[in-house]
Amino acid sequence: MPRSAELPEAGLSLAVMAEALYLSNLLLAPGLAFLALLWLWWRHRGQAPALARAHLAQAVSGSLWAGVLLVVLNAVIVLLGGYDGPWTWVVVITYFTFCHSALVVFGAYGLAKAMAGQCWRYPLLGRPLPNGCPEALS
Amino acid sequence: MQYQSQAVAKLYFTAAIGLFAGQILFGLILGLQYVVGDFLFPAIPFNVARMVHTNLLIVWILFGFMGAAYYLVPEEAERELHSPGLAVLMFWVFLVAGALTILGYLLVPYSGLAQMTGNDLLPTMGREFLEQPTITKIGIVIVALAFLYNIGMTILSGRKTVVNLVLLIGLTGLAVLFLFAFYNPDNLVKDKFYWWWVVHLWVEGVWELILGSILAFVLIKTTGVDREVIEKWLYVIIAMTLITGIIGTGHHYYWIGTPEYWQWWGSVFSALEPIPFFMMTVFAFNMVNRRRRNHPNKAAVLWALGTAVMAFLGAGVWGFLHTLAPVNYYTHGSQITAAHGHMAFYGAYAMIVLTIISYAMPMMRGRKAANSNRSQVLEMWSFWLMTVSMVFITLFLTGAGILQVYLQRYSDNPLPFMVVQEKIALFYWLREVTGLVFLIGLVLYIASFFVGSKDPEVAVEQAASPTA
Numbered sequence: 152m153p154r155s156a157e158l159p160e161a162g163l164s165l166a167v168m169a170e171a172l173y174l175s176n177l178l179l180a181p182g183l184a185f186l187a188l189l190w191l192w193w194r195h196r197g198q199a200p201a202l203a204r205a206h207l208a209q210a211v212s213g214s215l216w217a218g219v220l221l222v223v224l225n226a227v228i229v230l231l232g233g234y235d236g237p238w239t240w241v242v243v244i245t246y247f248t249f250c251h252s253a254l255v256v257f258g259a260y261g262l263a264k265a266m267a268g269q270c271w272r273y274p275l276l277g278r279p280l281p282n283g284c285p286e287a288l289s
Numbered sequence: 290m291q292y293q294s295q296a297v298a299k300l301y302f303t304a305a306i307g308l309f310a311g312q313i314l315f316g317l318i319l320g321l322q323y324v325v326g327d328f329l330f331p332a333i334p335f336n337v338a339r340m341v342h343t344n345l346l347i348v349w350i351l352f353g354f355m356g357a358a359y360y361l362v363p364e365e366a367e368r369e370l371h372s373p374g375l376a377v378l379m380f381w382v383f384l385v386a387g388a389l390t391i392l393g394y395l396l397v398p399y400s401g402l403a404q405m406t407g408n409d410l411l412p413t414m415g416r417e418f419l420e421q422p423t424i425t426k427i428g429i430v431i432v433a434l435a436f437l438y439n440i441g442m443t444i445l446s447g448r449k450t451v452v453n454l455v456l457l458i459g460l461t462g463l464a465v466l467f468l469f470a471f472y473n474p475d476n477l478v479k480d481k482f483y484w485w486w487v488v489h490l491w492v493e494g495v496w497e498l499i500l501g502s503i504l505a506f507v508l509i510k511t512t513g514v515d516r517e518v519i520e521k522w523l524y525v526i527i528a529m530t531l532i533t534g535i536i537g538t539g540h541h542y543y544w545i546g547t548p549e550y551w552q553w554w555g556s557v558f559s560a561l562e563p564i565p566f567f568m569m570t571v572f573a574f575n576m577v578n579r580r581r582r583n584h585p586n587k588a589a590v591l592w593a594l595g596t597a598v599m600a601f602l603g604a605g606v607w608g609f610l611h612t613l614a615p616v617n618y619y620t621h622g623s624q625i626t627a628a629h630g631h632m633a634f635y636g637a638y639a640m641i642v643l644t645i646i647s648y649a650m651p652m653m654r655g656r657k658a659a660n661s662n663r664s665q666v667l668e669m670w671s672f673w674l675m676t677v678s679m680v681f682i683t684l685f686l687t688g689a690g691i692l693q694v695y696l697q698r699y700s701d702n703p704l705p706f707m708v709v710q711e712k713i714a715l716f717y718w719l720r721e722v723t724g725l726v727f728l729i730g731l732v733l734y735i736a737s738f739f740v741g742s743k744d745p746e747v748a749v750e751q752a753a754s755p756t757a
């Protein structure tokens with residue numbers, strides 16, 4: 152039987168939208184996309200299917216962590232290291248690029264999971280999955 | 290292996306792996322020369338080691354592409370190769386020409402090599418990556434034409450699929466664009482302008498088509514996802530590649546004497562170049578998530594996924610890092626470029642060749658679908674060692690590049706080049722150590738062809754099933 156026939160339709164588009172907004176927040180429209188994601192999460196947090204709730208919750212917590220890791224931590228590095236220090240910029244740019252890329256790859260994986268109708272928990276920063284999540288293949 | 294003539298790919302893959310090992314050894318020599326300037330001098334000067342390192346890279350990737358085409362085209366076209374004999378003959382011509390060229394670099398002073406090979410009749414030598422003597426370049430054209438004839442005739446007389454047609458377009462583009470290696474005007478601006486038509490339009494144009502088609506082929510075979518789904522992804526990916534990559538050539542035209550509008554065109558279009566790589570990542574993960582079977586060759590699936598991720602990081606992210614004109618004004622030609630070059634070449638092109646080798650070699654060596662468990666475990670170890678060490682090589686070179694740009698080009702009191710080189714030596718040492726780890730990974734990779742070769746292969750495909 153084709154795998155596509157097994158896709159749970161319930162919540163699929165919401166799950167994909169959540170991951171797309173997470174990625175947009177990192178890549179295209181920082182802040183704006185996060186606000187849209189928050190609104191989507193708020194509107195569907197109670198009654199959406201498990202797949203959608205899982206991806207919405209993962210995307211929101213992932214975005215919050217991204218804010219801490221990319222904005223707050225970098226600001227701390229600059230404050231501690233000094234704006235004019237060459238080593239400050241070595242650390243800031245290398246750290247930002249590496250961390251941002253890792254968050255984008257997590258998002259790409261999350262998007263692929265959402266498109267395949269599967270739940271996925273972000274490594275380290277993801278929230279526990281709700282009951283009734285479609286299971287992954289092994 | 291469905292067709293006997295696919296076996297010619299084994300020759301190409303074997304040569305590719307051998308030349309890959311040579312490239313890494315010269316990379317380690319080069320890395321050490323950055324910090325111990327007279328290491329192996331005068332036997333192997335820095336400029337020669339660099340030339341050998343980069344030329345071996347190009348040649349082994351080309352061997353890999355040709356091997357990939359000889360393996361996948363018969364299967365896609367559902368017929369034997371048009372002329373396996375021609376493929377074997379061209380293999381030896383290419384290998385001997387390549388070996389003689391490398392020996393020429395190592396044994397004869399470069400100007401003497403130019404004289405010996407009659408460069409004055411049609412001067413094409415002396416340009417980065419296109420250092421080959423003119424006669425070698427003519428040999429490359431002959432090999433490429435014979436190769437295209439062989440592949441083209443096979444496709445034209447067989448089944449036409451999106452995979453083999455995209456591959457054919459990519460390979461034709463590769464051959465046609467190489468012809469600009471023969472155009473060597475006196476005007477330096479024009480020289481650089483068209484030099485990028487070979488270098489950029491290869492790696493950020495037609496090679497991406499080859500990468501996409503090989504990746505699509507391996508994913509069709511290993512996941513069992515409908516061909517139509519994979520082909521639609523491939524269409525969109527190659528469209529985005531060409532839309533962004535062709536005008537994206539402009540990011541090389543910022544400071545070479547071309548009109549200023551290239552700063553806008555280059556910045557805007559090359560900023561979009563990560564898109565096809567990002568799509569490739571989502572595509573690869575999506576196909577594996579939607580797989581209809583668990584292929585026994587887990588190592589090949591790992592290489593395929595790794596290619597998508599590392600190509601996105603190396604070519605996409607690290608390319609974007611220094612592609613905008615105002616940034617590139619400071620970073621041009623610094624170690625940031627080297628960081629991007631290392632991860633992009635490894636992630637996009639080295640890994641896709643290793644992917645198709647990983648998928649095809651077991652069958653060409655008599656297995657039904659995959660190697661033994663021991664062999665695959667070793668191969669996956671080599672994947673992680675090489676890939677993680679390449680990530681660290683890239684990070685160290687990025688750190689070196691940022692410090693270099695700051696001290697040499699950005700600060701109020703810029704320091705001379707060689708003074709800065711001493712200040713960033715720590716990064717070069719770290720890169721060299723990480724390069725040794727990469728070498729260990731490569732040794733394990735080669736060992737994986739021999740370890741467990743008598744063990745039974747991993748069980749043939751089982752249907753994918755949900756698990757907790």
